[in-house]
Amino acid sequence: MNTLRESLKQYVDLRRAFGTKYQEPAQTLGYFVDFMERKGARLITTKLAMQWAMQPQGVQHATWARRLTMVRRFACWLSASEPLTQVPPPRLIAGRRRRKPPYIFSDDEIARLMSAAAELSSPSGLRAATYTTLIGLYAATGLRPGEAWALDRSDVDLRSGILTTRQSKFGKSRLVPVTESTRLALERYQQRRVECAPQTRSEAFFLSERGRRLNATSVRRTFVKVSRTVGLRIDVGNGRVGHGPRLQDIRHSFATRTLIDWYRGGLDVTLELPKLATYLGHVDVGHTYWYVEGVPELLGLAAERLGSHVSRGRV
Incomplete structure (x- = not known):
């Protein structure tokens, strides 16, 4: 019988064989196996999965739900070879991730x-x-x-x-x-x-x-x-990174500045947006539209442009 760690390696190898990098989930499930080994537990149970998933404090419930979902999928696969494995029921932890508004760097x-x-x-x-x-x-x-x-x-x-x-x-x-x-x-x-x-x-x-x-x-x-x-983050001590602008917010800032320049330049953003989506590597232009909704200045420019079109009878 394989240990949990051996089974996890087989599971990760299988997921990657289907073409996914599976990096962050593999690392997170590794932490779960560490937890199980400290507990001396050989079998996954719903109780232990819940206990591990809810360890991080001060996070959104969506983070707990995502951690539990990773374990649930692993347990589903493992239960085929280890029938005593408990598969946590879906939606045990309610929580929808709230997308954090981007910080726009000047x-x-x-x-x-x-x-x-x-x-x-x-x-x-x-x-x-x-x-x-x-x-x-x-x-x-x-x-x-x-x-x-x-x-x-x-x-x-x-x-x-x-x-x-x-x-x-x-x-x-x-x-x-x-x-x-x-x-x-x-x-x-x-x-x-x-x-x-x-x-x-x-x-x-x-x-x-x-x-x-x-x-x-x-x-x-x-x-x-x-x-x-430079004063954009506060040192909270204890080696913690704290809250503040994130590295990926520079990407948000690039997209936002591009859209603002297009609006102010009088370009038809609806026609230009697919170009930005392609440049950024978005699989769906809808992901790029989120920047319009997520930044008040952009939303105001979009509303102003729409109002201009309405007054001219173009919509």
Whole structure:
């Protein structure tokens, strides 16, 4: 009979065989197995699953519900080979995730974040160069956080100024053209990276101080650090990141600024929106429309444009 940890590995391998990366759920279920091992429990029960799912305090009930759903799906699969496994019933924890309104960074705030990143200390100076360029790239392109640190050197065409994101969210890949100023910034970073880490074997474009690919935890914690430096976050102590603008809010800011510029420029946003959706890698233009609803200024501009069309008899 397999242990829970062995069974989890088989389950994750199966999910990935169907084409999904299954990274965050695999990590979360690993924490669940850690919990079960500390309890000395060999079989999944509804009681233990609920106890684990509701451990985090100060979070939305939707977070508890999502954790329980992960365990439920794992238990459903496991019950085929281990009949004594209890499968938690659906909707034991009610909770609908409330989408947090994005924080829209101003140009000045982005500049301050980049200046703070440039002051990050490290023996070679690579850390400062990496995070300054990374924040600038997010602001200039609206890339998802993980898309930037997943870039390989071969994905960054500095001659044509085109980035290639591979197998990103929903398994999609796309080409992302950048402006000349962004291309030059990436070129400068490449030169700095070669000077600081000439012996690295990593294929990653963005490198850590040790010459390795960046990871989600270190990038987000460093972003929190520079955000506190410029006063955009409060240090809550105890090693906690606290609340405040998030890394992905730079992506929201890029999309929002683009839409605002289109509205103010008199463009037909309905016709232009699919272009932005494609550039951002959205699978559905409806995901891009959310920015109009989520930002009051945009909603006001959209209403103003609609009122103008109505007065002209165009709707």
